[in-house]
Amino acid sequence: MTQLEERFITHAGGRVRYLVGGSGHPLVLCHGFLGSAENFETWFDELGRIRTLVVPDLPGCGASPPLRDGRHTAGALAAAVEAVCRDVEVDRYDLGGLCLGSSVAMAMLKRRPAAVDRLLLHTPLLAPALVRRRFHLQVRTFMAPGIFPAISWLSRQRVVSDLYKRLLVEGDNVDSAAAEMNFRNQLRADPRALREWILHGLRRDDVQLLRGSSSAALIIVAADDRIVDVPVLRQTVAGMDHVHLAGVADAGHGWTETYVRRQLELIRAFLLDQPIPQTAAVAQVA
Numbered sequence: 001m002t003q004l005e006e007r008f009i010t011h012a013g014g015r016v017r018y019l020v021g022g023s024g025h026p027l028v029l030c031h032g033f034l035g036s037a038e039n040f041e042t043w044f045d046e047l048g049r050i051r052t053l054v055v056p057d058l059p060g061c062g063a064s065p066p067l068r069d070g071r072h073t074a075g076a077l078a079a080a081v082e083a084v085c086r087d088v089e090v091d092r093y094d095l096g097g098l099c100l101g102s103s104v105a106m107a108m109l110k111r112r113p114a115a116v117d118r119l120l121l122h123t124p125l126l127a128p129a130l131v132r133r134r135f136h137l138q139v140r141t142f143m144a145p146g147i148f149p150a151i152s153w154l155s156r157q158r159v160v161s162d163l164y165k166r167l168l169v170e171g172d173n174v175d176s177a178a179a180e181m182n183f184r185n186q187l188r189a190d191p192r193a194l195r196e197w198i199l200h201g202l203r204r205d206d207v208q209l210l211r212g213s214s215s216a217a218l219i220i221v222a223a224d225d226r227i228v229d230v231p232v233l234r235q236t237v238a239g240m241d242h243v244h245l246a247g248v249a250d251a252g253h254g255w256t257e258t259y260v261r262r263q264l265e266l267i268r269a270f271l272l273d274q275p276i277p278q279t280a281a282v283a284q285v286a
């Protein structure tokens with residue numbers, strides 16, 4: 001079983017926690033909104049056999065405190081991940097981003113395109129037009145200055161949090177261990193950092209950056225995702241010869257054991273330069 005070591009660095013006057021372990025070419029992973037390195041726990045054992053995993057807690061999330069100066073933009077968070085890469089002496093790597101973490105991964109790609117060999121994006125929020133309108137409306141409402149303090153307090157109430165995610169974000173049948181971990185992450189996250197990150201991340205448009213990239217890319221999305229507009233995403237990446245889009249059937253934004261197993265089938269094949277398994281995907285482009 002792959003064991004990851006916990007380490008800490010100092011970046012911009014603060015501390016950044018990260019996990020590292022496994023063997024092979026490095027794979028740097030950027031977790032999603034309200035997340036931590038543990039978002040990828042179910043990937044560690046399988047992917048650690050073929051990649052050296054480098055997985056930080058982004059500033060303001062998990063065990064990494066918020067940045068002391070400046071706003072928590074995708075670029076600022078990318079700089080923290082790059083500091084982690086320097087600490088482990090990684091110059092070239094495969095790069096992954098989960099949901100809002102895709103904004104950080106794309107910021108890293110923009111800053112150092114030659115450093116990225118393969119790009120793995122899971123449920124990516126690549127541009128405002130690719131995110132469902134109702135999610136934009138939720139974010140604008142919840143992040144409004146007069147409302148956000150109450151929303152921040154409510155997010156720390158387990159019953160309210162679970163009900164919101166089940167009805168509006170993740171759907172039913174989410175793995176109970178994942179739900180517990182996600183709620184612990186919510187309790188640790190810094191409200192200011194999260195608000196700044198999501199407002200900035202949802203305004204970014206990285207489609208042209210992806211289109212012009214020379215890195216092979218795999219995009220994984222659930223067919224029933226409630227945040228990403230999957231049909232529009234499929235139309236957007238059509239014609240990008242270096243991009244594979246895999247839509248997993250019978251899955252939503254929340255992760256289940258079956259969904260994780262299908263994710264790993266896709267990711268392992270992609271990282272090993274093998275054909276994408278047709279049994280795991282219901283939609284594939286390029």
